[in-house]
Amino acid sequence: MPDTDYLIVGSSHAALEAVTAIRMHDHSGSVTLVTRDRHPPYSPTILPYVVSGRAKPERVPLRDSGWFAAQGATFVREDALVGLDPDAFTARLESGAMWRYGKLLLATGARPVVPDIAGLETVPRHVLRTLDDAVALREAIGAARRAVVLGAGLVGMHAAENLVTAGLDVTIVERGAHPLPLYFGATAAAMIGQAFAARGARLLCGRTVASAQGGGDGAVALALDDGETLATDLLVVAAGVVPETGYLAGTDIGLGAAGGILVDAHMRTTRPGIWAAGDVTEGPAFGGGVAVSGILPSAVDQGRIAGMDMAGDRVPPYDGAIPLNTYAAFGRHAVSVGDALAEGDDLDVHEDGDPETGRYRRLVLRDGRLVGATVIGEAIDGGILRQLILRRTDLTPVKDAFLAAPRDTARVLMSRLWR
């Protein structure tokens, strides 16, 4: 039975950060990465750009083989984790291989949700979670004239933008009241929706698909809940993702309400010797509570913390995940940091927008401290806003300046702090 001091399952941001962190502290322990993917490591975030052609598949790897050699890490591809025996410290792979590990990091990410829609299982459809998915979708665009995207989250909207740009007739079906409901409020979402509408896309919000039926030549007919039928050559299902945890069957490793692997502030699971990081986790959220973060910056932070803790390095506890999102549609950038959608009497919300210029801001403060921000169409340093939130910097002395010119005021504050 092969064995390894550190077994890391997954090969994206969390896994890679963990390797680096382990090697900062432990030069000699054996490190093995196992991934079900057949490609070198890449970021799921890059996939919409592969679809659009902006990113070439051969240019997306985050690390090359030289990096693994330099880290002294073994990289096993195309073999998925299918089972664990936490008592025996063994991991079973799809190929039948059993690995004995000293410490295990689960960084297996998430998989797309297939909504419970009659017939959906049987019709041709695309999802966007792997590089192969992205390449397949890109190839399918060329043969299609009409497209339907189920879900107006980040993945769906990004895919939709690509399809619009490719010249397809695009319809987006979103169950929520407006697109990108997890990231933007109604006003901002409306501005985004207008950008799509201006380019001929249909955005059907507050609607769901009742059933799907296959037609000839790969065409699909979708019946909406209000009786409308959409015929399409290309169906993209972007209804969200759930943590990839099937291999935990039969173990007592704790899962959260949203299906993620429960982790503490050191990314430890409920079983000794097993850590988890990235999209697969359900862990501390900044400000309290537990959440599936599911964003790239959280995966980086969590992977690093997990790696340090696994190697016995001293690591301060995780601050908790802070939502951090960037979104661009048709060249217009939006940045959302922290609890940008928060509503409440205890909040000091400053919102203004100008549909003409496409500028929009929503700055949310509590007790003079920033808790969240959405900024569209103007320059902002999301990283500095994040620091202001994390550090609970008191903005009271500079509040007027901050509200008038958030970027420059925040830069002054941070420059002074770093000195």
Add this chain to the structure above:
Amino acid sequence: MTHVATNAPRVIVCDGNQAAAWGVALAKPDVVAVYPITPQSSLVEYVSQFIADGTLTATLMNVEGEHSVLSALQGAMLGGARTYTATSGPGLAFMFEPYMRTPGLRLPMVMSLVTRDGITPQCVWGGQQDAMTVRDVGWIQIYCETVQEVLDTTLMAFRIAEHRDVMLPVNVCHDGNYLSYGVSRLEIPDARQAEAFVGPTDVNWHTALDPARPMAVDPLTGGAGGPGPALFVRYRKSLCAGMEAALRVIKEVHADFADRFGRHHPALVEAYRLDDADRALVTIGSMTGAAKDAVDEARAAGTRVGLLKIKTVRPFPVAAVADALSGVEAIGVIDRAVSFGWNTGPMHQEVLAALARGGRVVPSLGFIGGLAGADITAEHVARAIFDVGRLRDGQAPAGPVWLNETD
């Protein structure tokens, strides 16, 4: 390089300083450091000239004082050099700090001490106050009687010092004025024979400052806790063991010298007409010649007097002294130095101590003479023999007797 072989005259007439310089030339040190001081100056002039002429292929360091002389030589020895220097009186006092350190470092250096009386009163003349004052520092001290013995002892000193059982520095002492400037016949050994006798240089096998053998030389050692006390004692005991071994090695080297060169010198002590003596004088250094004459005269007059010359003062030949004096009933010890707190001479004390270790208490009288270049004549010694005779007869004169008090 065997310049000595081609240049050396076999027999010359010279003073003790030049004889010492010949001994140095034959021993072939690598580094010689010098600073002049009366009555040593002509010695280092001779050595310097030998180096200038190529008679000796050593590197000459002219440094700015005796303190640096000894310091430079310590450095050179830690790099593997055989070294030599000479000093006297105030020069010895000035170098005392590194002098005190040389035995503990177990550096087998050879240094001529052209003995000089201590200041103050300010004086530039002979006397053994300088050498006697430092006899407990850890250097081997050998005192010469004749010009020939100066050369021969200097040569032997390198072999004694570098013996692996000894590894201690040696002072070859010869009296300022009497030996430094006194002229007599000198036989110079063959250079190749001398080189074979001394052997190859081997001075830093135990402690070195060499990147090829990195070590910390002489870090702090001791203190009241940890390994300090035991470690310090180990070093001290090892030095004592070196001294004890030197008693044997000095005799072996003298015997080997006699075999190779045909000249017999007493190694530790010399007993002269002691076999049937009922009284004895103890002498040291160049005074011994006059004393032997006085003994001969007294013997001719029927007095059963003998003489014991102490050649090696450190290590002190306790057994040899006690053994040589085992038959006498009274002794007189002539010192050329003063032990101030004891109101006598240092050799007097030490001879008494050596006898006492064997359980003997012998009537004794201390004589102090030859201070600051004063003569010790046969007449002075005759008086001493007379006083010892009175002592033997129970008429104890008060000591010490200052031999030159009425000169």
Add this chain to the structure above:
Amino acid sequence: MGRSFDTIRFRAEACDACGQCVIACARAKTGTDDTSRARLQILGGGTEGAELALCRQCTDPQCAAVCPSASLAKDPDSGVVTWEAETCVDCLLCTVGCAYGGIASDPVAGHVAKCDLCDGAPECVAACDRGALEHVTASRLYNTQHEREDLFAPGLSACHGCNSELLIRHTMRHIGRETVVAAPPGCIPGMGVVGYNGQTGCKVPVFHPLLTNTAAMLAGLKTQYARAGRDVTMVALAGDGGTVDVGFQSLSGAAARNDPMLFICVDNEGYMNTGMQASGSTSYGSWTSTTPVGEHMQGKSGDAKSLPMLMMMHNGAYVATASTAFLEDYHEKLEKAYATAQHGFAYLHVYAPCPTGWRFPAALTTEVCRRQVETNFVTLWEYTRDGGLRFTRPVEGRRPIGDYVEMIGKYRHLDQTHLDVIQHQVDERVAFLRRFAAPAGG
């Protein structure tokens, strides 16, 4: 890991927000005067001082960690965090990762832009005549030094904040193993360099000479290595007591004979290892345990003896002063001193303010060293037989001596009269040294 790189240092107190750097950057990087496109931005500039937004070229750049297209990376040679236009997908996640505002969208170009240090010659620094921006290239030192072996054990027991350990580690890393170190009694052996009861903190041959004889002892050792035809460098790491006071005779002799060695005096102005007694190097007015302060004494009443000047007067083959606040300067001198020590006498006088004995916070040692130089209390110069004396740091525009004295507890009792005396001494000393300095350009 383990490398250091050049960086741009910002001194906010010197910046008046004139904007020349921003214009220079915009021109260099965009060919326009559109300062909104510059890669550094100066903000504020009012009474609260100016602030800077600029890439820090982080060792562990978060912009790169969160980049999904691997378009940002730390260049292992230059240290610049590079950005690759071809693979960038304009997602702006990098701007969310950076906590400095160091990477931001260029509104005209339509993608992010960041500082690349202009290939090692930053235009912004060249444009700044206020001294607010400095291209710090000390990384070369770190990179060359850290590749070399540290010849002392970790954990030497120097006092908190002592710069001697820094100094001797730098020195011996540079000089290497073919060396013999002599460390006479003082702080340097006291911190474990020579050792204690059979253990040592030094990986090269090391000797604990007498306080008095370091130079002579090394001269003798070198003599033997010269005879043996071996190239071994002699290094003395001595305090001021073993140099200025009782060590002076043997030092003077070695200097006069041009004995090949590198003699380094680490000057902390007294016998700090044994309880802060005064030495010949103790400066005027200093409190020490033997120049105390009381009704009848106000610290040391005489001036310090200047050993570097005396060594210059010995016509030493290479003589220099140095400060650990200016390590590049020190290394340049060390290089020359080391080369000189192969065939002649080299002397380095390095100032070592003592937090314990001088009574200042341990964290301020380097600042104290810097202030010594900025006030001309210490001047940095070198002397060679060919070139004479040359100041290696400017001596014009000194700060008043009070700026230095106020940092040090041992001067706490001094009044304005004393300060005037010290100021006079400092200015007189500089004027004196100037007479030996080669004319400008000569």
